[in-house]
Amino acid sequence: MTSTAFSPTKKISTFYPPQRTLMGPGPSDTHPRVLSAMARPTLGHLDPVFTDMMEELKSLLRYAFQTTNLMTFPVSGPGSVGMEMCFVNMVSPGDKVIVCRNGVFGSRMIENVQRCGGVAVVVDDNWGEPVDPQKVEDALKQNPDTKIIAFVHAETSTGALSDAKTLCEIAQRYNCMTIVDAVTSLGGSPLLVDEWKIDAIYSGSQKCLSCPPGLSPVSFSDRVIELVKNRKTKVQSWFMDLNLVLGYWGETRTYHHTAPTNALYSLHEALVILYEEGLEHSWARHQRNHEALKAGLETFGTKYLVDEEYRLPQLNSVYIPDGVDEKEVRRRLLAEYNLEIGAGLGDFAGKIWRFGLMGYSSKIDNVMLCLNALETVFSDMGKKVDIGSAQAAAHKVYEENALNAVSVRTS
Numbered sequence: 296m297t298s299t300a301f302s303p304t305k306k307i308s309t310f311y312p313p314q315r316t317l318m319g320p321g322p323s324d325t326h327p328r329v330l331s332a333m334a335r336p337t338l339g340h341l342d343p344v345f346t347d348m349m350e351e352l353k354s355l356l357r358y359a360f361q362t363t364n365l366m367t368f369p370v371s372g373p374g375s376v377g378m379e380m381c382f383v384n385m386v387s388p389g390d391k392v393i394v395c396r397n398g399v400f401g402s403r404m405i406e407n408v409q410r411c412g413g414v415a416v417v418v419d420d421n422w423g424e425p426v427d428p429q430k431v432e433d434a435l436k437q438n439p440d441t442k443i444i445a446f447v448h449a450e451t452s453t454g455a456l457s458d459a460k461t462l463c464e465i466a467q468r469y470n471c472m473t474i475v476d477a478v479t480s481l482g483g484s485p486l487l488v489d490e491w492k493i494d495a496i497y498s499g500s501q502k503c504l505s506c507p508p509g510l511s512p513v514s515f516s517d518r519v520i521e522l523v524k525n526r527k528t529k530v531q532s533w534f535m536d537l538n539l540v541l542g543y544w545g546e547t548r549t550y551h552h553t554a555p556t557n558a559l560y561s562l563h564e565a566l567v568i569l570y571e572e573g574l575e576h577s578w579a580r581h582q583r584n585h586e587a588l589k590a591g592l593e594t595f596g597t598k599y600l601v602d603e604e605y606r607l608p609q610l611n612s613v614y615i616p617d618g619v620d621e622k623e624v625r626r627r628l629l630a631e632y633n634l635e636i637g638a639g640l641g642d643f644a645g646k647i648w649r650f651g652l653m654g655y656s657s658k659i660d661n662v663m664l665c666l667n668a669l670e671t672v673f674s675d676m677g678k679k680v681d682i683g684s685a686q687a688a689a690h691k692v693y694e695e696n697a698l699n700a701v702s703v704r705t706s
């Protein structure tokens with residue numbers, strides 16, 4: 296007899312999630328090929344067939360990051376764990392780290408530095424603007440003992456893209472290492488780890504890679520490995536200590552933790568899809584769908600938060616039009632169209648919406664669904680709209696901007 300104390304009050308049966316369209320700041324829609332990869336038989340994490348797959352996964356990630364770094368692998372955990380992995384390994388007590396903050400995710404980096412016993416020198420820029428390289432250089436002049444510069448490449452809280460190449464050049468001139476958050480940029484915006492000489496980078500599976508959440512691709516240069524090996528104090532986290540994790544992801548394959556095998560199949564498949572499409576082609580697709588969505592949104596009179604020059608194609612932050620109940624719009628999109636869009640964060644809560652066009656979600660069908668749904672909901676709620684013109688504006692962009700400029704990778 297089981298105890299009634301542990302029996303649920305209502306009958307619980309299999310969970311069937313509704314089929315949504317995800318156009319928020321992440322997660323994005325998962326490609327059906329990726330979902331089915333996840334449903335394949337579970338293997339032991341030391342099974343030779345599985346470890347062969349891990350090797351392929353590492354080389355696919357090197358392609359995505361455009362790097363030859365040997366230390367390129369997915370961390371078992373969301374993007375936030377990838378972030379912590381960089382900081383706990385690279386920051387020793389007393390180390391000075393310049394952290395650029397132009398949105399939510401920069402603040403988290405500051406927390407990380409402080410929790411590692413480091414000293415964070417904060418370079419602030421307004422939310423919605425990119426990191427200003429001149430301010431970083433000024434901070435370096437004032438703090439010549441700085442060891443690391445950390446910044447977010449693509450700020451998902453605002454939709455601003457920072458100039459990672461220039462920021463890394465500055466870091467090298469001042470003999471500093473770099474930690475780059477590429478959670479939202481990887482796969483969606485040009486990102487060249489080796490060419491830009493990035494030292495440590497982390498990303499996430501659920502944004503432009505269109506894989507379920509829970510994995511964080513990372514890559515570390517040889518300089519980072521050297522730094523970690525020469526640390527005077529032990530890395531404070533056992534789970535994230537690179538020296539130990541490498542025992543599993545490196546040659547020796549010793550047990551460290553049980554790798555999330557099925558989740559890793561899904562990342563493998565997502566990266567195969569990216570490789571088949573080709574990085575340049577993926578970047579171009581994100582740009583094209585962004586331009587179509589933008590043309591449609593502008594027919595409602597909406598204004599973008601970020602200047603065109605720094606705008607992320609995969610994350611469209613727009614001011615909410617006057618006289619619109621923003622919560623009600625989001626509620627209706629979800630209830631009536633199964634469509635999720637993102638709300639504003641921090642100071643922008645209630646002021647902006649964030650439309651994600653990430654990975655598999657970056658497609659014509661989603662752009663059209665979203666514009667159609669907004670037109671109907673706006674019109675229902677008493678806002679004057681010219682039905683059909685948002686989609687017509689988007690169509691015009693698709694017509695004028697054919698996707699033939701970049702050829703699809705075939706080999």
Ligand SMILES: *Cc1c(COP(=O)(O)O)cnc(C)c1O
Nearest residue numbers: 373374375400449451478479499
């Ligand atoms: C989503 C996101 C993160 C956090 O990733 P999680 O997978 O939610 O932990 C970090 N940085 C940026 C820029 C992000 O967009």
